[in-house]
């Protein structure tokens with residue numbers, strides 16, 4: 643059976659994209675294949691990672707396209723042209739409209755660097771999430787992979803993994819541990835889980 647075609651949406655360094663690429667090689671991700679990488683940042687290092695792995699890339703800038711609507715239309719056209727069935731948000735720092743998320747109901751997953759419902763929602767992204775966790779003094783944090791709906795970080799949870807906060811942690815050291823111990827494991831595992839269920843629906 644043909645594998646589920648996956649698009650990974652990125653904005654930055656792309657370490658989660660790299661984890662997905664590696665999981666495809668190791669066999670953790672076997673029901674789906676990364677067919678497209680979409681970036682909203684021309685300088686995202688994630689684009690280099692995709693090119694090294696021979697994965698097709700496209701970049702769309704809201705500033706060039708003029709509106710959220712035009713930006714999302716460009717993404718949708720590209721997803722359709724490439725037969726994409728599953729969208730993975732891997733450090734994609736742009737909120738998608740309800741129009742977009744409704745079109746891809748239970749077909750978009752996102753990795754968030756905290757244990758939802760803590761430290762999530764509007765304004766909580768990247769390093770800020772770890773800053774807030776340290777400010778609060780939590781002793782345990784982690785990562786969550788969830789389906790994406792119209793509420794930022796509000797969709798059904800697919801997987802979570804806890805990570806210990808260590809004395810002396812800075813936002814950067816905590817971010818690194820959360821990525822290594824949680825994000826890079828549960829994102830590929832969730833992509834496989836959802837791809838497998840899409841394959842089952844096909845028969």
Ligand code: GAR
Nearest residue numbers: 654655656657658733753755767768
């Ligand atoms: C990751 O920590 C990801 O969880 C976070 O941005 C980072 C991207 O790193 N995403 C969010 O905060 C989304 N709300 P990467 O580009 O190296 O994968």
